Amino acid sequence: MSKTIHNRIVHDEELILRLQRGDAWAFQLLVRRFRKKIFSIAFGITLDAEESRDIMQEVFLQVYRTFGDFRGDASLATWLHRITVNRSLNWKRRWARRFKWLHVSTDSTDSRSAPEPESDLPSPETRMANVQTRQRIGNALKMLPDQARTVFVLRELEGLTYEEIADVVGIKLGTVRSRLFHARKRLREILQPLMEEEEQ
Amino acid sequence: MIHPDADACDEIRLYRYLDKDLDAGEMAQMAAHVAGCRQCRRQLAALTTFSQDLRDRVKEATNSVDFVAVEKQVLNKALRQYGSRGGLSRFIAALKYTIPATITAGLLLFFAYSSDVYKPPPLPSAIINSFTGSMSSVMIFETPETRQTILWYIEETDVESEPNAV
Amino acid sequence: MRYRFRCLLVAAVLTLSWFGTADLLLAKESCRISVDTILAARNDTVVDPQLKRHIGELQAMFNYTSYRLLSSESLNLSVGQSGLVSLPGDRRLKITPQKIRGSRADIALQMMKQTRTVFETQVQLLNRGSLFVGGPTYQNGNLIFKISSAY
Numbered sequence: 001m002s003k004t005i006h007n008r009i010v011h012d013e014e015l016i017l018r019l020q021r022g023d024a025w026a027f028q029l030l031v032r033r034f035r036k037k038i039f040s041i042a043f044g045i046t047l048d049a050e051e052s053r054d055i056m057q058e059v060f061l062q063v064y065r066t067f068g069d070f071r072g073d074a075s076l077a078t079w080l081h082r083i084t085v086n087r088s089l090n091w092k093r094r095w096a097r098r099f100k101w102l103h104v105s106t107d108s109t110d111s112r113s114a115p116e117p118e119s120d121l122p123s124p125e126t127r128m129a130n131v132q133t134r135q136r137i138g139n140a141l142k143m144l145p146d147q148a149r150t151v152f153v154l155r156e157l158e159g160l161t162y163e164e165i166a167d168v169v170g171i172k173l174g175t176v177r178s179r180l181f182h183a184r185k186r187l188r189e190i191l192q193p194l195m196e197e198e199e200q
Numbered sequence: 201m202i203h204p205d206a207d208a209c210d211e212i213r214l215y216r217y218l219d220k221d222l223d224a225g226e227m228a229q230m231a232a233h234v235a236g237c238r239q240c241r242r243q244l245a246a247l248t249t250f251s252q253d254l255r256d257r258v259k260e261a262t263n264s265v266d267f268v269a270v271e272k273q274v275l276n277k278a279l280r281q282y283g284s285r286g287g288l289s290r291f292i293a294a295l296k297y298t299i300p301a302t303i304t305a306g307l308l309l310f311f312a313y314s315s316d317v318y319k320p321p322p323l324p325s326a327i328i329n330s331f332t333g334s335m336s337s338v339m340i341f342e343t344p345e346t347r348q349t350i351l352w353y354i355e356e357t358d359v360e361s362e363p364n365a366v
Numbered sequence: 367m368r369y370r371f372r373c374l375l376v377a378a379v380l381t382l383s384w385f386g387t388a389d390l391l392l393a394k395e396s397c398r399i400s401v402d403t404i405l406a407a408r409n410d411t412v413v414d415p416q417l418k419r420h421i422g423e424l425q426a427m428f429n430y431t432s433y434r435l436l437s438s439e440s441l442n443l444s445v446g447q448s449g450l451v452s453l454p455g456d457r458r459l460k461i462t463p464q465k466i467r468g469s470r471a472d473i474a475l476q477m478m479k480q481t482r483t484v485f486e487t488q489v490q491l492l493n494r495g496s497l498f499v500g501g502p503t504y505q506n507g508n509l510i511f512k513i514s515s516a517y
């Protein structure tokens with residue numbers, strides 16, 4: 001395990017050097033290595049495959065454009081995660097990108113200002129295996145505030161440690177613990193009725 | 201007895217136990233508590249199942265993406281947009297488009313202004329009186345000048361029924 | 367002579383005013399609804415020659431680089447009569463004109479995907495005006511439905 005990590009660090013360092021020299025092959029390697037990771041973080045936060053695909057592209061283009069700014073104070077993965085999280089959290093603003101202007105908007109996606117009522121959870125009769133799971137995940141995650149969802153996704157999808165999450169999101173360790181706690185507490189509240197239904 | 205020690209149920213410690221964010225002694229203490237506490241076991245099971253479902257959901261979405269195509273697009277865009285680093289040549293290339301664009305924009309503005317002075321503002325192409333449905337999000341726009349109405353929505357993600365969606 | 371001239375003038379004024387207000391006074395019985403299905407994407411720069419006439423309008427509204435006309439369908443519908451248009455991705459659009467008066471038609475739209483209703487809306491569509499409905503992902507792009515009415 002440690003050998004793998006060691007090799008990986010060496011490889012990333014080599015990759016960084018090549019990228020700083022403007023090596024197109026190195027950029028291709030970077031894309032290939034991190035594309036799934038970036039997509040899954042974006043998808044975990046946005047729950048939208050199309051947006052996540054666009055976010056993934058933008059992250060790589062930003063990396064290509066700004067690689068000169070990479071100082072090496074964080075690992076390559078942390079730096080990429082950080083860009084992905086920032087891009088994903090701004091995804092609602094991306095609506096405007098589709099249009100030449102923005103006149104009137106009726107956005108129902110902001111879970112912070114208008115949380116979805118619990119009655120939106122699928123009723124027992126409509127809960128078919130996959131569809132039910134998908135809806136349950138979607139509804140429950142959408143009910144979490146963006147910041148709490150981000151921390152939860154980084155922990156559960158990427159398996160990042162609290163320290164790594166703090167580094168990626170740019171918050172204190174205590175804030176990571178607190179956000180993660182609130183995310184899980186909220187999820188437990190949302191999942192509770194379903195758990196009770198399943199037991200009956 | 202289902203719930204042997206209610207006082208020992210500590211949600212904060214339970215979640216840290218889930219993340220293995222406790223020292224060895226605390227981990228053993230929590231393990232012993234969880235073994236005898238049905239409520240805590242249920243909480244852990246619900247959260248673990250949820251996380252697994254989320255991972256499966258993300259995996260399903262990831263499998264539907266054509267990463268080879270994305271890679272190609274990214275490389276093409278990166279090399280096309282940012283590949284040429286020559287400042288002067290870029291500036292000259294930009295001028296090639298900027299000058300005619302400025303002239304066209306000026307003419308358009310002139311004609312638009314002179315014709316708009318005499319025209320009453322147009323009516324919106326469509327007025328939306330009611331809207332109901334189940335989708336991830338919906339936005340209703342109206343272009344400022346031509347007043348074209350646009351209704352834009354994102355369907356609830358349904359990968360199985362939408363094989364072409366990415 | 368003067369009396370005849372006055373009569374003619376009154377008749378002309380009445381006729382002109384009738385033509386001017388007939389649209390407002392008489393409710394129309396049917397209208398023609400057309401639905402153009404456009405695939406908008408950003409992976410190439412192809413513009414369908416069939417959309418040449420509308421490309422300026424589309425480009426002024428949306429930020430895509432390619433536009434393809436997938437289908438174009440027209441329905442002549444009486445008030446209260448429903449028409450169904452098949453759309454890509456197992457979608458269907460049910461259109462029901464409810465009232466036509468003056469310069470607008472009240473139209474009910476129901477978007478369905480497979481057996482599920484995605485949304486229902488009631489719009490007042492301007493005569494010879496269009497409503498652009500868009501968003502669903504399809505083949506690496508987004509579908510845009512241009513729904514127009516004329517009567």
